[in-house]
Amino acid sequence: MxxxxxxxxxxxxxxxxxxxxxxxxxxxxxxxxxxxxxxxxxxxxxxxxxxxxxxxxxxxxxxxxxxxxxxxxxxxxxxxxxxxxxxKIYSYPEFLYEQSKEKTRVVIGGSHGKTTITSMILHVMHYHDRDVDYMVGAQLEGFDVMVKLTKENDFIVLEGDEYLSSPIDRRPKFHLYKPNIALLSGIAWDHINVFPTYENYVEQFSIFVDSIVSGGSINYNEEDPEVKRVVENSENTIRKLPYKTPEYSVFDGETLLETPEGELPIEIFGKHNLNNLAGAKWICQHMGVQEDEFYEAIATFKGASKRLEKIAERSNAIIYKDFAHSPSKVEATTKAVKEQYQDRVLLACLELHTYSSLNSEFLKEYKGALDAADVAVVFYSPHAVEIKKLDAISQEQIAKAFEREDLIIYTNPDDFKSFLFSQSFENKSVLLMSSGNYGGLDLDEVIGLL
The missing domain is CATH 3.40.50.720 (NAD(P)-binding Rossmann-like Domain)
Incomplete structure (x- = not known):
């Protein structure tokens, strides 16, 4: 071909x-x-x-x-x-569907968590030498490529992105996969440039649920009220299987997952990641993995690339980077790091970099997103706002949006770097959240600070 x-x-x-x-x-x-x-x-x-x-x-x-x-x-x-x-012209998701229409399609959807959940599933399958086709949005440890297609594999696991399919096909990608098995992790308004209202955005997830093949199934996060409403209101003839965050505890910087066999130390942490784990466990069981096999494998999962990725550590200090940029992701990630290292000062640095995050109307969605941080910093580039042809935003607008009086705001990359490099890292957790690079910040230099 x-x-x-x-x-x-x-x-x-x-x-x-x-x-x-x-x-x-x-x-x-x-x-x-x-x-x-x-x-x-x-x-x-x-x-x-x-x-x-x-x-x-x-x-x-x-x-x-x-x-x-x-x-x-x-x-x-x-x-x-x-x-x-x-x-014949295909969009990316259309071609993936053509390649997988004879397979059992497992599609992971949600505003947040879908890359991590997909990664967890693939990690478990890889651990147990179960070969599946896949498409995931991050480079995974132990995997050479982010897309795998074969003639013989029965299952394909697809990360279901809600963004547009192509310049001539304005449908969200995850509308085109027609899942046999689906998961919906959470709904929080994003991609404001494509979905200008919250209602319009949520509607895309209703269409996704209705696109599941008759007789198929969906696992859904019942702790998210919008997810629960969307799934339970669907009249599609599918099985609807809720999941919730499992019991866990944090002791001395280590997260312990409650399992039928007792407490299991795991590498990942944070309530949102434990919730993702619960969803992944359900999907793996649909794919033939026993519960004890899942726990054995997931204990070695270290996370998806750029998702709460540890980049430096010493005895009393640690630095993480994370792709978080939407309000719900920023809040969940900040809370996770604070919970994991409760006795340390949390310095959280967020770059507003995407179209949505730099939109003056969308900014209010960030209310409280950095509240878990002891020291909260926001960096944005006025030049980036100009490039995206958005209305100018002021530091006053940002401070008002986050509703945090002690919020530190930088617009100059050198000033932000000077601040970061002047910090003492004693007894501190540092969290760098961005889908950009803070105007050219060299992470190797940051790692050198420890």
């Missing part, structure tokens, strides 16, 4: 390209720029384009499919040529 990728360099797109190459397909692609690690990974497999740019001549009727990435525009020359020739 000959497949061409328009915008092959994206995190998701290049992983799908690698998966198809590994499956024996003939893969080509184009992009106007490709960054690391995508560049090196494509080059290793001989899939890196010879030059950057868009080349309509690459689109011929010999192609079986064109996969269109979100990075491309509607007037992309290669896309226009494919439309002109009548070549």
């Amino acid at each position: 000959n497949v061409h990728f328009i915008a092959i360099g994206g995190a998701a797109m290049h992983n799908l390209a690698l998966a198809l190459h590994n499956k024996g397909y003939r893969v080509t692609g184009s992009d106007d720029t490709i960054f690391e690690p995508s560049k090196s990974r494509l080059e290793t497999k001989g899939l890196l384009p010879n030059e950057f740019g868009w080349f309509p001549e690459k689109i011929t009727q010999d192609l079986d499919a064109v996969v269109l990435g979100m990075h491309a525009k509607e007037d992309n020359p290669e896309l226009l040529r494919a439309q002109e020739l009548g070549v």
Whole structure:
């Protein structure tokens, strides 16, 4: 099968390209720029384009499919040529469905927790040498790729993202997978640039639940009122199986999970992660893993990349980085670190970096998100606001939104770095939350502070 990728360099797109190459397909692609690690990974497999740019001549009727990435525009020359020739054009999720329509599709959805839950499931399967296909949004320890597709595996585990499918397909990705087995972890308004109202955003999850195949099942977090309402109001003929946070305790910086066999020390921590674990356990049991097998495997799970990732530690100090940027994720992550190290001062640094977080109307959603921190810092770049063509936001607006009088706010990367590097790390937990890099902060330098 000959497949061409328009915008092959994206995190998701290049992983799908690698998966198809590994499956024996003939893969080509184009992009106007490709960054690391995508560049090196494509080059290793001989899939890196010879030059950057868009080349309509690459689109011929010999192609079986064109996969269109979100990075491309509607007037992309290669896309226009494919439309002109009548070549079959797929979005990323559409193509994944085509590759998995004969398999049992397990789809993990939710505003937060879906990468971690998907990672937990794959970790357990890998631990017990049970081969499954998958697509996950983070690089996992022990896994070479983020997408795996085979002809023979019965199960495919898919992280169900609610963001748009392609420039010409405005449906959320997770509407296209038609799960046999699904999970919904939580609903908290996000992607305000696509879903301008809370009601519109929640509606996407109702559609997701209704997309589950008749006779299928959904496990849902009954502690989230919106999740509970959406699932229980669905008239889809599916099994509805609730889950909740299991009992656990924290002693001397270690989390102990209550199990039928007694207390089990685990590597991850925080109520939100224990809630994720409960969901993952259900899904693994649907896939044939016994409860004791799950506990044995999950004890060695260290977390998904960029999700509460420990980057430095000494006897009385620790530094974590986390991808958290939406209000619910920031609140859950901050509470988790404070609970794990109750006797230490928690310094939490949040970068407002995404379209939603820099939107003046959305800012109010951050009320109380940093309350668990002893010292709370927010960094944002006014230049980033300009680039995203948003209304300017002031430090006063941010302080009012978080409702925290002692909130420290920086807009200059050098000033933020000077503050961070001037801190004593004695008896302190440091949490760096961002989907960016604080205007160029070198994490190796931060690690050197310990």
